[in-house]
Amino acid sequence: MTKLESLETRHGKQPLETRHGKQSLETRQNKQPLLQVERLKTYYPIRSGVFSNGSGRIKAVDDVSLTMYEGETVGLVGESGCGKSTIGRSIMRLENPESGRIIFDNEDITRYSQRQLKPVRTRMQMIFQDPYASLNPKIRIYDTLAEPLIVHKLARRSEVQREVDSLLNLVGLPRSSGSRYPHEFSGGQRQRIGIARAILFRPKLIVCDEPVSALDVSIQAQILNLLQDLQDELKLTYLFISHGIGAVKQISTTIAVMYLGQIVELAQTEELFRNPKHPYTRLLLNAHPQPDPTLRMHKKMIIHGDMPSPADPPAGCRFHTRCPYAQERCRKEEPRMTAGRHAVACHYPLA
Amino acid sequence: MGQLLEVERLQVAFRTDQGELISVDEVSFELGAGETIAIVGESGCGKSVTSLSIMGLLGAHGSVKQGDIRFNGETLTDSSKDQLRRLRGSDIAMIFQEPMSSLNPVIPIGEQIEESVRLHLKLPRKEAKALAVEMLGKVGIPRPEAISKEYPHALSGGMRQRVMIAMALVCQPKLLIADEPTTALDVTIQAQILELMKQLQAESGAAILLVTHDLGVVAEMADQVIVMYAGQVVEATDVYTLFRAPQHPYTQALLKSIPRLDEHNRARLPAIPGAVPSLQQMPAGCRFHPRCPAASERCEQEQPQLMSAGEGHRVRCWIAASAEQERVDYAAVEATA
Numbered sequence: 008m009t010k011l012e013s014l015e016t017r018h019g020k021q022p023l024e025t026r027h028g029k030q031s032l033e034t035r036q037n038k039q040p041l042l043q044v045e046r047l048k049t050y051y052p053i054r055s056g057v058f059s060n061g062s063g064r065i066k067a068v069d070d071v072s073l074t075m076y077e078g079e080t081v082g083l084v085g086e087s088g089c090g091k092s093t094i095g096r097s098i099m100r101l102e103n104p105e106s107g108r109i110i111f112d113n114e115d116i117t118r119y120s121q122r123q124l125k126p127v128r129t130r131m132q133m134i135f136q137d138p139y140a141s142l143n144p145k146i147r148i149y150d151t152l153a154e155p156l157i158v159h160k161l162a163r164r165s166e167v168q169r170e171v172d173s174l175l176n177l178v179g180l181p182r183s184s185g186s187r188y189p190h191e192f193s194g195g196q197r198q199r200i201g202i203a204r205a206i207l208f209r210p211k212l213i214v215c216d217e218p219v220s221a222l223d224v225s226i227q228a229q230i231l232n233l234l235q236d237l238q239d240e241l242k243l244t245y246l247f248i249s250h251g252i253g254a255v256k257q258i259s260t261t262i263a264v265m266y267l268g269q270i271v272e273l274a275q276t277e278e279l280f281r282n283p284k285h286p287y288t289r290l291l292l293n294a295h296p297q298p299d300p301t302l303r304m305h306k307k308m309i310i311h312g313d314m315p316s317p318a319d320p321p322a323g324c325r326f327h328t329r330c331p332y333a334q335e336r337c338r339k340e341e342p343r344m345t346a347g348r349h350a351v352a353c354h355y356p357l358a
Numbered sequence: 359m360g361q362l363l364e365v366e367r368l369q370v371a372f373r374t375d376q377g378e379l380i381s382v383d384e385v386s387f388e389l390g391a392g393e394t395i396a397i398v399g400e401s402g403c404g405k406s407v408t409s410l411s412i413m414g415l416l417g418a419h420g421s422v423k424q425g426d427i428r429f430n431g432e433t434l435t436d437s438s439k440d441q442l443r444r445l446r447g448s449d450i451a452m453i454f455q456e457p458m459s460s461l462n463p464v465i466p467i468g469e470q471i472e473e474s475v476r477l478h479l480k481l482p483r484k485e486a487k488a489l490a491v492e493m494l495g496k497v498g499i500p501r502p503e504a505i506s507k508e509y510p511h512a513l514s515g516g517m518r519q520r521v522m523i524a525m526a527l528v529c530q531p532k533l534l535i536a537d538e539p540t541t542a543l544d545v546t547i548q549a550q551i552l553e554l555m556k557q558l559q560a561e562s563g564a565a566i567l568l569v570t571h572d573l574g575v576v577a578e579m580a581d582q583v584i585v586m587y588a589g590q591v592v593e594a595t596d597v598y599t600l601f602r603a604p605q606h607p608y609t610q611a612l613l614k615s616i617p618r619l620d621e622h623n624r625a626r627l628p629a630i631p632g633a634v635p636s637l638q639q640m641p642a643g644c645r646f647h648p649r650c651p652a653a654s655e656r657c658e659q660e661q662p663q664l665m666s667a668g669e670g671h672r673v674r675c676w677i678a679a680s681a682e683q684e685r686v687d688y689a690a691v692e693a694t695a
Contacts, residue, residue, distance in 0.1 A: 300598055
């Protein structure tokens with residue numbers, strides 16, 4: 008009957024060796040992009056005191072361009088305050104960009120009204136870090152999942168029950184979960200509900216904002232696997248936002264490293280880890296503690312200082328205040344993103 | 359005994375509306391001066407409760423029901439509130455995950471450090487102030503003199519955690535309990551703080567009890583490791599053995615479920631099925647058996663004790679223990695032959 012059912016029978020049985028890698032390179036060259044972000048800027052006003060009149064602005068996202076193709080997973084990684092979540096929220100149009108363009112599925116949605124956005128948002132969905140905050144505590148899971156199906160006329164009344172059951176099955180929850188309330192579930196199970204709620208529209212793009220950051224390691228692995236399975240089954244495209252480098256590496260085909268509102272390096276996952284070109288990328292990877300005590304003798308490269316304020320980013324290269332290789336030019340001239348498959352914004356990229 | 363901290367068969371209970379809950383059961387370990395021991399496990403495994411019970415900070419509803427905690431030969435579980443208060447902040451110090459919630463938002467940070475110095479070291483105000491500034495400099499705070507007059511909100515997360523470390527170490531404690539000290543910090547700041555903790559430990563010779571969920575941090579910091587699951591210690595050994603040859607199926611599975619940066623394949627992560635059991639519904643037998651790939655009938659019925667699995671290596675698992683027994687028997691046969 009429904010598309011879901013045929014999917015469900017295949018769920019979990021497909022071999023996963025053919026994932027990404029070469030395949031996504033080909034798609035990059037041949038296909039239309041699903042999402043194009045062009046020179047996006049999203050600023051927030053700084054409110055200070057009672058008589059605030061917008062004394063300054065936080066440049067959360069400052070000139071970011073990003074292209075995503077169908078079936079890809081682009082990982083956005085960076086530390087707190089680098090603007091990675093703001094990019095996700097701007098794409099969903101939960102924030103109003105200052106300038107730039109967002110073209111999704113051949114539509115320029117940058118200035119769409121709420122009414123115009125309504126049909127678009129069935130094609131792009133979001134998964135949040137804390138699913139408990141996005142579930143209504145007074146509504147049973149069944150109703151949480153059934154309501155959008157009814158409102159958007161995605162299923163006939165008689166089919167809703169079956170549709171919800173197959174959704175639950177698809178995300179690995181028992182049918183009986185439908186009659187329970189959000190507080191009766193563990194963190195991992197709630198994230199499964201959040202995922203079920205996101206996929207019920209059959210979206211093309213899902214923005215995953217720190218979906219596994221609040222979960223224990225063993226549960227994190229379950230959710231990452233589920234996201235990968237669903238991507239294969241439903242042909243999903245993910246923008247995967249996380250500060251956890253391990254999770255980003257596990258799921259992404261392409262990774263964009265962000266620092267202070269900008270993308271500083273963009274490359275295919277393997278390439279980025281084998282050959283990081285931006286000093287920040289290398290320091291970030293180096294700072295991640297590996298579960299191997301024999302590595303602790305290696306001299307660690309440590310970034311000194313804190314991230315500068317995005318209200319007043321340093322002139323020149325934004326990383327120069329903390330960069331161990333910074334030269335005179337880095338203090339004055341802002342580096343531009345290079346072209347090509349492994350792009351980097353650095354005057355003196357590492358070999 | 360020579361050990362700084364000895365925890366023996368600790369059992370911690372909490373009173374709740376549904377009756378008494380045993381949160382931590384049968385936890386034993388020892389920690390020598392200058393050593394670092396890590397307690398690692400997932401949320402709800404009892405690692406934080408274990409560390410809080412040492413400090414006597416279980417709150418109104420929690421109490422140590424059985425077992426002993428000895429610090430420097432003194433039994434803490436018998437100590438009065440006054441005795442504990444004298445120890446806390448001087449001989450035993452603690453840092454927590456969220457520094458903002460441990461700092462007073464309306465007192466400059468320098469004064470907060472001074473308070474501890476004047477209370478425990480009985481130094482006059484002027485000297486206490488100088489010591490506080492010196493300590494802030496030691497933990498890598500730039501312009502310590504000026505920053506000591508700042509309020510906590512003016513500092514970044516990493517700086518606040520440095521202030522907490524300064525406050526914890528200013529009275530030169532013998533034991534530092536660090537409960538998820540870097541969990542709220544960015545990874546580059548985490549690297550700074552871990553480095554700082556190691557350097558200060560080398561200087562002061564303090565022992566560290568590190569509570570964390572992050573096996574990467576464990577690998578970086580610990581000498582000894584205890585792995586906890588569902589309120590119990592399931593494996594205890596030195597850090598190298600733990601990562602090279604883990605014996606408990608839970609430890610093995612936990613290590614496999616971490617995405618590795620140094621391996622290049624995108625195969626599925628081996629996840630642990632199911633979820634951690636709740637305290638109200640602990641399974642009979644081995645507490646890990648419903649999620650264990652190797653569980654046998656015995657595991658479902660009989661609860662394993664912590665058993666030896668080689669030199670200085672203890673495991674709460676029937677399968678690992680019987681493998682070890684076979685190895686010992688075999689060695690004995692070899693020796694007699």
